Amino acid sequence: MLYFLSILFLFFQTNGKINIENQWIRNAGKGMNTAFFADVKNISTKTDTLYKVASSLARLVQVHETYEENGMMGMREAGNLEIKSSETLKLKPRSFHVMLIGLKKDLKEGQIGEVTLFFKHAGAVKVKARVKNMIE
Amino acid sequence: MKYFFFLLISLLFISCQSKFPEKEFVGNRSKTLVSQDSLTIDFPKHYKGKILLVSFIFTNCPDICPLTTHNLQLIQKKAKEEKIDNVSFAAISFDPERDTPSVMKNFTDVRNLDLSNYNLFSGKRENIKSLMETFHIVAIANDTTFTENMEPVYFFMHTDRITLVDQDQNIRKSYRGSEINLEEIINDIKNL
Ligand SMILES: [Cu+2]
Numbered sequence: 001m002l003y004f005l006s007i008l009f010l011f012f013q014t015n016g017k018i019n020i021e022n023q024w025i026r027n028a029g030k031g032m033n034t035a036f037f038a039d040v041k042n043i044s045t046k047t048d049t050l051y052k053v054a055s056s057l058a059r060l061v062q063v064h065e066t067y068e069e070n071g072m073m074g075m076r077e078a079g080n081l082e083i084k085s086s087e088t089l090k091l092k093p094r095s096f097h098v099m100l101i102g103l104k105k106d107l108k109e110g111q112i113g114e115v116t117l118f119f120k121h122a123g124a125v126k127v128k129a130r131v132k133n134m135i136e
Numbered sequence: 137m138k139y140f141f142f143l144l145i146s147l148l149f150i151s152c153q154s155k156f157p158e159k160e161f162v163g164n165r166s167k168t169l170v171s172q173d174s175l176t177i178d179f180p181k182h183y184k185g186k187i188l189l190v191s192f193i194f195t196n197c198p199d200i201c202p203l204t205t206h207n208l209q210l211i212q213k214k215a216k217e218e219k220i221d222n223v224s225f226a227a228i229s230f231d232p233e234r235d236t237p238s239v240m241k242n243f244t245d246v247r248n249l250d251l252s253n254y255n256l257f258s259g260k261r262e263n264i265k266s267l268m269e270t271f272h273i274v275a276i277a278n279d280t281t282f283t284e285n286m287e288p289v290y291f292f293m294h295t296d297r298i299t300l301v302d303q304d305q306n307i308r309k310s311y312r313g314s315e316i317n318l319e320e321i322i323n324d325i326k327n328l
Pocket of ligand 1: 035064065075076097099198199
């Protein structure tokens, strides 16, 4: 039962105001950079704002967005991200992501990492996520 | 007159259908590169007689480049399944100061790359620069932030591309790197 619950935990986490689903972290070596992805659903009745992220996995953690300009791809800090009631913010490849800069150790496929998302209303939401190579 | 138009339209139709929009010889613009296993080769001359899919990346890239190197893995896997054996894969770093052979080796380990016909390359800055021009790749470093220890963190704004080179070392087609149509690329390889 405990095992089942802990498995479930890896696919879905909630604090009653924010649901986190389909979370994963891309594998990368120590010292490198990588990203955390998830579907962040606001299940409260108020608009909420993701304003900060944290994780002990990396030396620097930021909300980023990948963007296209003049046929080139770049990345920048995203600032605060608003999520309206019952809407979902998708942190996904080629788009918004939680950027983990300077990994303190290797993140290999199958390992579990923890990231905390901070919301203005919902507060802190701790998320455990599995390390994967890529969503298939 | 009627026939003239018919001919014109057929010609237009044929040219639009051409699978390979480009034909640019790059075999005479080779430069020395070093692989994740510290092997030195002349690129792209080393691949003469083979079909080559090449992309330019940096291993510190968190989003676009891992998608591209993964897409090369997907093409590699599919090509193997279809018993296509005259194709090779290369990912060249435009961040050679940081992407030393050992850093690249760690990248290939962590991502389980099948190195039988897929290599990462780095090299002297001037060689990389020259190959980037040859393959029409632009990468601009931007100083974004600093860590707590005040180490600078920089990323690149860069071209997102996989280039197809034929057996005679002509660039024949370019695809987006981070998002691909696997069938299209496999068909193109078969048609060379
Ligand atoms: Cu980023």
